Amino acid sequence: MKNFALFLINVIILSSCRKKSEYPIGPNPPFENCKILPDISPPPGFKLNNKQSVDFNGRLKEIQLIDGKVGYALGVNSAGGYAELFKTVDGGNSWVDLKLLLRENPRCMFFLNDKEGFISCFGGKGDLLKTVDGGVNWVKQTYPNLEGNMNHIQSDKHSDLYAILSGLNTNTVLIKSKDKGNSWVIINDSSELGFSLVTFSFKIFEDRIYISGKNGVIIVTDLNGKEIEKIVTNASNIYDFEIIDKDNIVMSASGKIIKTTDGGKKWSATYNRSARIVDFWNPNEGIMILNKSYCATDVYQANDIIAYTKDGGLTWDESAEATNVMSDYSDNQLLTDKGYILLIGNNIFVLDR
Template sequence: MERIILLLIILNLVSINLLHSKWTNARDPGVFEDLYALKFVDKDTGFAAGWSRYGTILKTTNGGEDWVKRDSLPYQIFSLNTLDGVRIYAAGSSLINECGLLLLSTDQGKNWIPDLFDGKDRPYSYGFYTIELLNSQTYLMSGLNGIIVKTTNGGVKWDTVHTGVNNEVFTIMDFVDENIGYAASGAESDYENINKIYKTTDGGNNWFVIKERDSLLRIGTIEFVNADVGYLFGKLNSRAVVLKTVDGGQNWLTNYNGRDNYMLAAADIVNENFILTAGEKNYVIRTTDGGQTWVEENTGGVGEGYISVDCVDEYYGYIGATRGLIMKYDLFLDVEENAYDMTDVKLYPNPIDDIGFIQLDETNFQSYQLKIFDVIGYDALTLSGITGNKIELNLRNLKPGIYFYSLILDNKKTITGKLIKL
């Protein structure tokens, strides 16, 4: 019975947190541009790019409060990437030259140099959807006509690698290390229905099919934690779905069945536990326990489709959408509000590194009991027989993440709240 009551308390806290949203608009909608790509260097500095009529590249250095914009570019831009925050890469196509395009900035996005894949100095491609940076010298881009190109000398020379097909479009690519990578494709006659998965074990030089085309499946993206564990986000039949593999893509099992008539289009994996994914009609879900449980997020966005996701870490993240909207995820907004609204107790600091404190304003209680639970309700720490109005919390043995606490005063009064362990 006690466990049920405590779980109800936790569920109530979760609902309160959704009302006090962690999400804010980092950029309002209204501009005729769809932001297919996001890449953040840290919680403050990041880039967004996309296109509708023309290409757009945006940069912020203050967490989305202001954006420096380069627009009316004669490009379609679908992917952004960087290793160091100085050299920034954008992949897409040239509207004027009707060929594949790589944009390179060597000065943190101030200036961009176009590199055309028009069949002259570069292999011909009609356009690219992804760019993967394996190291400072080795990159791959994928796109139309079954083409994947690769450089091993920092872009001086590019070669076309073997995919075995010429009538498919590769819109998704994800590498877990310098050898193992995954890509997803669709038929060029129906390129929006991406539903076939390839794998490489030699750095992208050769690719082989690990999941044949499935007419009921539409893949939004695939993301891997390591060489074995990966997730597929998309739509199966008519429902949003997350599929999971633990054997390097040989078998995929349903990890989450979402809403009907929705699709998950983009995702980012921060670590083996924390994953954020978003899609049609402002649909966002996340897991903090490696897919054991998924929770819907109320972002407050209205009427836009979410098409790109980039998380800095578990506490900061961004979502790009149609019509230029960018949503920002800032867990500390929620923490600050919840931690200090209560008149009876103060928790500090929050987030907690190893040691934290709970300070009670009232001192007429005889004893306290403190219980700390993880997000799915398991008891992570219990302290009994506490006296005094200042409680020390030693959280060194807890894993980083979100926790809920329940402080029981004289077996009568219960105070609940949320804490974050760094």
């Protein structure tokens, strides 16, 4: 019986490593491609340059360029999970370790300008590190009226700050600061708010806030947190939510990409495998990272592509496959018109035409 079981396992593994000439759009097929492909390349018509690699004992998780020259990259040190912050003053060509020496576990980073910035930390009282001198000195702030940790700090056109506050034993709420983080107020505490993944919790677009809710619902509010409408997506685990305009939205969820052209009344699938959105600059043109194949190994291995569409996702101009691009990808930053910085592992790539 044992030998028969081993025989079946071998048959499954051998058959799972078969090579296919085409990858159909549909549910993730059996394991397909076991060849490790280390070189990341651009889709046709684009250039991809490895601008810099930040070498430290940890993993970068966020990047933000302020004015095309000054920028910051937030990392997590492998020894204790503490925050590491790196700064560039030449558009990302070189990076300096700011040596925070802060034993804080970071959630996210946001800079209002080249001097004023924040790192949210685990702590349970909205714990926030604040700098006003470009990261040289930091002051820790806590807020007695808050319960939980801040996620995805963002600002509107008035430089007011917003964040999602969540905790293990607290309800998810949307908070706002009108005084550069010195104080925060809860502006939406709907029981329908949900927060399960670190990649998307809410996004500000013009005068609206799109917030991740429970059961695939997106709650739309004004800038004061007053609900305007609910958008039903029937999707779970939202990874990316790209708002092109109030009618056209593209979303990556568990194992699929869906889009709407009527503000969320109807949704259609454009890719039925795992994917991450880099950007869409109009309803037709966009850049994404798409999964193409998996391999049955003890260590996670998947081959992915960087792809460009000019017809809203009906067809794609694809790069060559590379291994674990999607799992290593953590952030992107608009650099120029249709040019982007991609943070893949601890490597900073520039993708442009």
